Amino acid sequence: MMQSLGIGVSGLSAAQRGIEVVSHNIANVNTPGYSRQRLELSAAFPTVGPRALGPGAYGTGVAITGVRQLRDTLLDNAARGALSNQGSKEEIERAMSSIQHIAGSLDDGLSTDLSRLWSALSDVVANPQGITARSTALDAANRLAATLRSASASIEHLASDSATRLGGYVSQVNGLATQVASLNASILNVTSAGGTPNDFVDQRNVALEQLAKLTGGEVRESMGSVDVTVGGAIVVSGVRSYAMTASGVPPVIMVDGGAATAGGSIGALTDLATRGLDQLRQRLDLVANGLRDAMNTAHASGTDLDGNPAIAFFTGTGAANLAVNNNLGPRQLAASISGKPADGNNAQAMADVRYAKIIATLASPGAPTLTASDAVADIVSELGQRAASAQRELDASNATVSSLDSQRQQTSGVSIDEEMTELLKYQRAYEAAARIITASDQMLDTLINRVGH
Amino acid sequence: MRITDSFRFTNSQAAIQNSLARLNSVQRQVATGKRILQPSDAPLDASLATRLRAEHDDAVRHLRSLSDARAWLSVQDSALQSASTLLTRAQDLSIQSRNASNGNNGREAIAAELDGIREQLALVANTNYQGQSVFGAFGTQAISLTPTGATFNGTAGAQVQRRVSDSQLMPVNSDGSKVFGFDTADDMFRVLARLASNVRAGDDTASAADTGVLLARAGTLRDALGDVGSRAALVDSAASRHEDDKVTIASRVSAIEDVDVTEAAVKLAQASQSYEAILAMIAKSQQVSLLNFLR
Numbered sequence: 001m002m003q004s005l006g007i008g009v010s011g012l013s014a015a016q017r018g019i020e021v022v023s024h025n026i027a028n029v030n031t032p033g034y035s036r037q038r039l040e041l042s043a044a045f046p047t048v049g050p051r052a053l054g055p056g057a058y059g060t061g062v063a064i065t066g067v068r069q070l071r072d073t074l075l076d077n078a079a080r081g082a083l084s085n086q087g088s089k090e091e092i093e094r095a096m097s098s099i100q101h102i103a104g105s106l107d108d109g110l111s112t113d114l115s116r117l118w119s120a121l122s123d124v125v126a127n128p129q130g131i132t133a134r135s136t137a138l139d140a141a142n143r144l145a146a147t148l149r150s151a152s153a154s155i156e157h158l159a160s161d162s163a164t165r166l167g168g169y170v171s172q173v174n175g176l177a178t179q180v181a182s183l184n185a186s187i188l189n190v191t192s193a194g195g196t197p198n199d200f201v202d203q204r205n206v207a208l209e210q211l212a213k214l215t216g217g218e219v220r221e222s223m224g225s226v227d228v229t230v231g232g233a234i235v236v237s238g239v240r241s242y243a244m245t246a247s248g249v250p251p252v253i254m255v256d257g258g259a260a261t262a263g264g265s266i267g268a269l270t271d272l273a274t275r276g277l278d279q280l281r282q283r284l285d286l287v288a289n290g291l292r293d294a295m296n297t298a299h300a301s302g303t304d305l306d307g308n309p310a311i312a313f314f315t316g317t318g319a320a321n322l323a324v325n326n327n328l329g330p331r332q333l334a335a336s337i338s339g340k341p342a343d344g345n346n347a348q349a350m351a352d353v354r355y356a357k358i359i360a361t362l363a364s365p366g367a368p369t370l371t372a373s374d375a376v377a378d379i380v381s382e383l384g385q386r387a388a389s390a391q392r393e394l395d396a397s398n399a400t401v402s403s404l405d406s407q408r409q410q411t412s413g414v415s416i417d418e419e420m421t422e423l424l425k426y427q428r429a430y431e432a433a434a435r436i437i438t439a440s441d442q443m444l445d446t447l448i449n450r451v452g453h
Numbered sequence: 454m455r456i457t458d459s460f461r462f463t464n465s466q467a468a469i470q471n472s473l474a475r476l477n478s479v480q481r482q483v484a485t486g487k488r489i490l491q492p493s494d495a496p497l498d499a500s501l502a503t504r505l506r507a508e509h510d511d512a513v514r515h516l517r518s519l520s521d522a523r524a525w526l527s528v529q530d531s532a533l534q535s536a537s538t539l540l541t542r543a544q545d546l547s548i549q550s551r552n553a554s555n556g557n558n559g560r561e562a563i564a565a566e567l568d569g570i571r572e573q574l575a576l577v578a579n580t581n582y583q584g585q586s587v588f589g590a591f592g593t594q595a596i597s598l599t600p601t602g603a604t605f606n607g608t609a610g611a612q613v614q615r616r617v618s619d620s621q622l623m624p625v626n627s628d629g630s631k632v633f634g635f636d637t638a639d640d641m642f643r644v645l646a647r648l649a650s651n652v653r654a655g656d657d658t659a660s661a662a663d664t665g666v667l668l669a670r671a672g673t674l675r676d677a678l679g680d681v682g683s684r685a686a687l688v689d690s691a692a693s694r695h696e697d698d699k700v701t702i703a704s705r706v707s708a709i710e711d712v713d714v715t716e717a718a719v720k721l722a723q724a725s726q727s728y729e730a731i732l733a734m735i736a737k738s739q740q741v742s743l744l745n746f747l748r
Contacts (some may be wrong), residue, residue, distance in 0.1 A: 029458060100492045106710070111503045115510030122514050122616065126521040127583060338608065340591035342584070348614055348622070354511070355619060373507040381500030384492025391493060402467065406460055413457030417743040424747075 003060070005440045010061030011433030014041055017064055018426035025414045025422075033206035035071040035412035037198055039064065069198045072411045076205060077219070079404045083209055084216035084264040086401050089394040091165075091268035092276075096387040099158055099280070102151040103380050110151065110376045113144040114354075121351035124335050128344035129305065134330035137347075141295075145314065145322045148288050152281065152319035159277050163251060166269045169214050170246045170253075173266070176211045177228065177241035180204055184225045185239040191224050211235075215244075216263020231261035250274040279362065280383075284319035286360050287375050290368055292322060294358035295350060302334030302346030310334035313350075458742075465735045472731050476724040483721050488712045502709045505702050512699040515616060519692045522615040525625040526685040529587050532580040533632070533678045539577070540671045543570050543645060547664040550652040560652050567649040571642055575603060578633055585613070588629030595629040602643030605635040617691045623684060632677045634670050641670050 021039045028034040044063040103110045120137040127133045183204040190197035208226065211217050217230040228236040233255035235242055242256035246266075250273040253262050262270065292314035299313040311332060316322045336343035359375035360368045370378065482488060492499040549555070550563045578596045580587050589595025589607025596603040609631075612624035634640040639647075648663040 097493065103492075106489065106492070106499060106502060107506070109503075111507055112510075115507055115514075119510065119514045119517070122518055125615070126518065129584065336591075338591055338611065340608075342586075342593070343591040343611075343613075345612075345614060348616065351514075351616070373504065377500045377503040377507070380492050380503050381496050384494075384496030384499050387491070387493030388496055402463070405463070409457050409460040409463075410455045413455075413459055415455070415457040417458075420743045420747060 004436060007061035008433050008436035008440060010044065010063070011436065012430060014039070014062045014064055015426045015430035015433060018429070019423060021067055022419050022422045022426065026416065026419050029414045029416060031202075033202050033209070034414065035069045035198070035202055036414045037067050037069055040066045040068050067196055067198060069201065070411055072408065073221075075404060075408050075411070079401070079408060080209060080212035080219060082397065082400045082404050083213040086394075086397040087213035087265035088216070088263060088268035089390065089397045091162075091265050091272065093387075093390040093394040095158060095162065095272050095276070096383070096390040099154065099277075100383040100387040102154045102280075102284075103376060103383065104147060104151075106380075109380075110144075110147050111373060111380070113140070113147050114372050114376065116140040117144050118351050118354045121347050124333065124347040125344040125351065128335045128347060129341050131330045134305075134333045134335070137333060138324060138328065138330060141313070141324045144291075145316075145324055148284065148319040148322050152284055152288075155277055155281050155284070156320070159273060162269050162273055162277075163249070166246050166251055166266060166273075169266050169269070170244050173211060173214050173235070173244050174241075176207050176214070177235050177244070179207045180211065180226065180228060180236045181239050181241040183207065184236070187224055188239070197224075212264065214265050216267055230255060231263070233258055233260035246270075250278075280379075281319075282362060283375075283379060285317075286362070286365065287372065287379070288319040288322040289317065290359035290375070291353075291372055292316070294353045294356055298346070298350045298353055299334050301337065301349065303336050303339045304334045305331040305336075305341050307339050307341075308332070310346075461739070465739065468731050469728075469735070472724070472728045476721075476728050479717065479721045479724045482712045483714075483717045486712055486714075487710055489710050498709045502706050505706050505709070509699060509702040509706065511619060512695045512702065515618060515695045516692060516699070518615045519617065519688050519695065522617070522623065522625045522688050523685065523692070525582050525587060525613070525615075526681050526688065528580060528582045529627055529681045530678065530685065532577050532587065533627075533674060533681060536574060536577045537671065537674050537678065539570050539574050540641070540667060540674060543567060543648070544664055544667050544671070546570075547648055547652070547660050547667065550660055551657045560655060564649040564652040567645055567652065571645040571649070572598070574641060574645070578603075578629060586629075587626055588632060590626050590628070596633070596642065598642065600646070602640060602646050603633075605630050605633070605640075609636070617688065618695075621691075623687065625684070627677055627681060632673065634673060639666050639670075641667075644670065 018039045021037055025036050041062050042065050044060040046057060046060055104112070117137070117140040120133070120140040123133045124130070124137050183200050187197040187200045187204070190200065204226065208219055208228070211228060212219070215230045215235070217228045217235060220227045220229070225238050226236065227234065227238065230244070231253075233242075235244065235255055244253065244255045244260070246253050251270050253260050253266060253270060261267070295313045299310050302310050304310065311327055312325045313328065314322060315325050333347070335345075335347035337345045337349075354373070355371065357371055358368050359370040359372055360366065361370065481490060489495050489499050489502065546563050546567055550560055555563070575596060575598050578588055579594050581593060584593060586592045586595045586607065589605065590611035590613050591608060592606050595607050596605055607629050610628060611626075613626040614622045615625045617623045630636050633642070634644075644663050644666050648660055648667070651660040651663060
């Protein structure tokens with residue numbers, strides 16, 4: 001008789017714990033990284049006495065064996081890999097989509113500036129003594145140089161912007177590494193006290209995902225604690241974390257004093273600084289230097305309006321410094337070959353630089369193989385292609401992340417409908433267990449108060 | 454497959470985002486009339502359009518240069534025509550001067566007219582276009598008259614060039630030293646001056662010889678006129694070719710870059726319809742859950 005009371009009480013408390021777990025799940029329905037939890041129950045075996053053995057043996061109610069998290073650790077690993085990829089693609093896409101405009105807009109950019117210069121020089125041919133035609137040609141040259149300078153400035157701007165972002169990311173990584181190490185410590189404490197550190201594990205998982213996205217770091221789990229390595233360098237080992245630093249131009253990533261090759265967002269940014277932007281910078285410099293040399297050579301064979309020999313047309317090395325010679329006024333433009341002011345043949349030779357192969361490529365820096373217009377069109381198409389493929393790769397990476405996320409949601413996500421049925425289940429179980437207690441009570445009442453009266 | 458609430462919300466959000474992004478891109482195309490707004494929209498087309506636009510600018514530049522060339526040539530054409538007329542008159546006069554009925558007065562009148570012709574021919578030889586001598590390259594005055602003839606001020610063989618096409622330059626001046634016979638012993642002005650003095654002196658043999666030289670000079674003039682005419686024809690044909698190029702290239706650029714308005718309008722309608730459909734669908738489906746039925 002007293003046994004059924006005890007069984008009833010075990011049912012009551014199991015149902016109560018069940019409802020508590022359901023409440024915890026519902027409360028965390030929107031918590032990022034939360035994995036739903038389930039109460040683990042088993043039938044309690046008879047402890048001692050005749051009921052433990054022989055025919056008619058039965059148990060002693062329900063026992064709570066634990067609260068289990070529903071999660072797929074393989075998917076967690078895959079998700080971290082995908083996030084690292086996404087972090088890298090996001091940075092590349094951001095950089096490429098902003099840099100594709102450096103050659104100017106499609107209908108008014110570097111290419112238009114070139115055409116303007118040829119056309120203005122051709123007007124000098126028609127009217128070699130016209131000061132207006134000469135100033136217009138110089139204006140066009142100035143504008144071309146300014147466009148190249150501003151293209152170079154946008155690259156520098158992007159580079160310094162990337163460096164700032166990199167610094168921010170590195171300090172985020174350090175914060176996350178400290179967090180992971182301290183969560184490792186909390187998890188070990190709870191486990192050694194015999195508890196289940198489910199919610200700490202969820203929090204650590206969120207931090208690990210952010211770390212993976214930023215650094216592409218790899219996670220190794222042993223005995224409930226995790227170690228994180230970035231490109232071979234240990235960032236978190238058990239309850240200790242090691243500081244990451246970024247310094248220099250191009251930036252070098254160090255962990256605890258040793259060099260580390262990061263992936264993820266940080267890896268993409270360092271790669272961009274060391275290779276991507278530098279290559280573009282070199283190509284613009286080839287355009288600027290090729291134009292400068294060709295125009296200076298053409299200009300040098302002429303004489304100016306006053307019969308003086310030509311001075312340099314463009315000055316400065318590289319796209320960042322290209323400028324029309326300060327001392328070159330309209331009268332100093334060497335349009336004449338014969339020395340006579342009405343001769344525009346040298347202006348013609350300068351306008352004909354349009355057709356000359358004057359721009360070298362990165363593959364063969366010594367020998368120019370492209371006309372200026374072709375070089376600009378090539379840059380436009382390459383930047384466009386890089387931006388387009390960065391966009392495509394980011395889309396693909398986003399799709400992978402969201403598909404892995406939905407797979408994880410299938411296992412770990414909280415469904416309110418499901419929790420409601422769980423709630424009903426435990427509510428009913430509670431009512432039934434309470435009924436057992438009432439029934440036992442009535443039976444005891446019958447036995448104690450009515451028997452013998 | 455187990456579906457959870459946050460999974461549904463995330464998916465709905467993504468669906469709205471995707472649909473809105475499509476709508477936005479079509480809207481931008483319609484608003485700007487351009488299919489390619491940045492190189493990444495269609496990298497190869499963008500680069501092709503950049504090249505074509507440079508070619509278009511070339512054609513425009515050639516057309517400007519050709520219209521300048523045409524002006525130079527037509528100025529020379531009319532100058533050479535009048536020079537030719539003047540020479541014919543001079544030949545007539547020299548024949549008249551040998552008529553025995555001419556008295557001293559008659560010969561003096563003829564000689565004076567010959568002097569006049571020489572001065573007019575000097576004006577013609579000094580014809581300018583935009584301040585530049587068309588017969589004496591890189592100067593303003595091709596010749597200056599002297600009592601016994603004239604001196605050539607230009608540079609023999611100098612060319613004023615204009616671009617006709619990507620690969621071709623054409624001289625648009627005429628070499629005055631050739632046209633007016635400065636490359637021979639007897640240039641036109643010298644012959645005319647000598648003829649006038651021979652007419653005054655009544656030396657018929659010498660003036661007959663001068664008439665012969667004038668005939669030869671007139672032949673050179675005709676050659677120069679023919680040369681100018683053929684160059685003008687070349688300019689006209691090149692101009693019409695570039696005019697065609699300009700139109701063709703512009704239409705190719707437009708075909709690459711511009712939006713087909715009808716197609717874009719249809720796409721816009723589709724995109725906005727599908728956006729509305731997604732919104733309506735989400736609004737309806739997210740209303741229901743088990744909570745609605747639990748009492």
